[in-house]
Amino acid sequence: MSLLRPLITAVALGALAAMPDAGAAQAGRATFGALADGTRIQAVDLSSRTGIRARIITLGARIQSLYTPDRTGKPDDIVLGFASPQQYFDDGNYFGATVGRFANRIGKGRFTLDGHAYQLATNDHGNSLHGGTRGFDKRVWKIDSITSGRSASVTMSYVSPDGEEGYPGTMHVTATYTLSDSGELRIDYRASTDKPTIVNLSGHSYFNLASGPADFSTMPDLLQIDASRYTPVDEVLIPTGEIAPVAGTPLDFRKPTPIGLHIRDGNDAQIRYCHGYDMNFVLDGRPGTLRRAARVADPRSGRVLEVYTTAPGVQFYSGNFLSGTVIGKSGIAYRQGDAVVLEPQDFPDAPNHANFPSARLDPGTTYHNVIVYRFSVQR
Ligand code: GLA
Numbered sequence: 349m350s351l352l353r354p355l356i357t358a359v360a361l362g363a364l365a366a367m368p369d370a371g372a373a374q375a376g377r378a379t380f381g382a383l384a385d386g387t388r389i390q391a392v393d394l395s396s397r398t399g400i401r402a403r404i405i406t407l408g409a410r411i412q413s414l415y416t417p418d419r420t421g422k423p424d425d426i427v428l429g430f431a432s433p434q435q436y437f438d439d440g441n442y443f444g445a446t447v448g449r450f451a452n453r454i455g456k457g458r459f460t461l462d463g464h465a466y467q468l469a470t471n472d473h474g475n476s477l478h479g480g481t482r483g484f485d486k487r488v489w490k491i492d493s494i495t496s497g498r499s500a501s502v503t504m505s506y507v508s509p510d511g512e513e514g515y516p517g518t519m520h521v522t523a524t525y526t527l528s529d530s531g532e533l534r535i536d537y538r539a540s541t542d543k544p545t546i547v548n549l550s551g552h553s554y555f556n557l558a559s560g561p562a563d564f565s566t567m568p569d570l571l572q573i574d575a576s577r578y579t580p581v582d583e584v585l586i587p588t589g590e591i592a593p594v595a596g597t598p599l600d601f602r603k604p605t606p607i608g609l610h611i612r613d614g615n616d617a618q619i620r621y622c623h624g625y626d627m628n629f630v631l632d633g634r635p636g637t638l639r640r641a642a643r644v645a646d647p648r649s650g651r652v653l654e655v656y657t658t659a660p661g662v663q664f665y666s667g668n669f670l671s672g673t674v675i676g677k678s679g680i681a682y683r684q685g686d687a688v689v690l691e692p693q694d695f696p697d698a699p700n701h702a703n704f705p706s707a708r709l710d711p712g713t714t715y716h717n718v719i720v721y722r723f724s725v726q727r
């Protein structure tokens with residue numbers, strides 16, 4: 349044993365020396381499992397010196413787990429999800445997924461482009477939600493590349509055929525996840541097309557900044573959304589086309605406010621239609637520039653999440669459809685209000701509202717949406 353030890357140490361050190369920047373951010377491949385039909389789902393594990401690590405899987409180019417330290421330094425997985433691929437495939441909550449081609453809703457699944465009327469697959473009260481019956485969240489993406497060094501990253505891609513779910517044009521999409529040593533996880537979504545079409549890609553992570561199941565409700569979390577306006581919706585959550593001020597409504601999160609403070613305000617029609625929060629906020633500042641969209645702070649664990657984006661809006665969804673029937677990866681039954689979902693994106697139903705920023709994509713141009721999750725702790 350004593351004779352063997354120096355040999356083993358030498359091998360281990362040799363392996364370290366061969367790495368690009370030993371001890372820096374690392375990306376490594378793993379297998380996550382297989383779908384019931386045998387399709388293998390791959391994983392890429394990203395880790396950094398900050399103690400943050402994330403697992404990205406090829407089913408839906410999604411975040412399957414994300415560990416960040418709480419104020420005592422204890423790491424916990426702060427996203428909802430499952431331990432096996434088939435559970436993701438059978439579930440309708442889009443946990444951690446890349447959603448598209450069009451994140452959020454398109455009224456009746458219809459839109460017109462250059463005089464041509466398109467009918468999309470409908471899957472939500474007669475409307476099209478998050479890409480239709482089988483959106484990007486249920487597609488198996490390809491790992492294009494991984495890198496380690498100053499930051500760890502993975503790029504996954506998917507080619508969506510012309511006409512898929514009713515959308516025109518062959519669309520080439522990439523999702524790049526980059527974990528840096530500064531405590532940030534960044535997502536770059538890019539898309540190109542061979543015919544005029546529409547696109548709206550977003551990340552659908554359900555954050556829960558708790559340090560354990562006892563403090564799981566997100567209702568005491570302090571939320572701040574950097575938006576003075578929002579897009580009101582009708583009973584089936586399709587925008588009316590109006591852009592209204594948040595001032596004087598339960599949607600005013602311009603200052604840090606406990607999520608639970610107004611969530612039961614039955615006098616507010618928007619809260620009633622959404623069963624809580626499920627609205628698109630019009631972000632202050634200029635779309636196309638990276639600016640803060642929101643900040644969530646869990647006073648119990650000390651974790652703070654800030655979300656930055658280049659997108660014009662952010663959907664804040666308070667996990668209203670979680671009913672205790674879905675059992676997550678750690679055996680926790682997910683209930684209403686157990687998560688904060690912040691989806692930076694174009695406005696819902698944008699193709700049907702001339703006054704909303706355009707979601708059109710033409711051949712020869714590249715769509716790009718940046719989302720940055722910045723993690724820290726408050727002592
Ligand atoms: C989005 C929608 C919600 C809901 C969830 C997934 O956040 O706005 O209404 O559909 O996705 O359950």
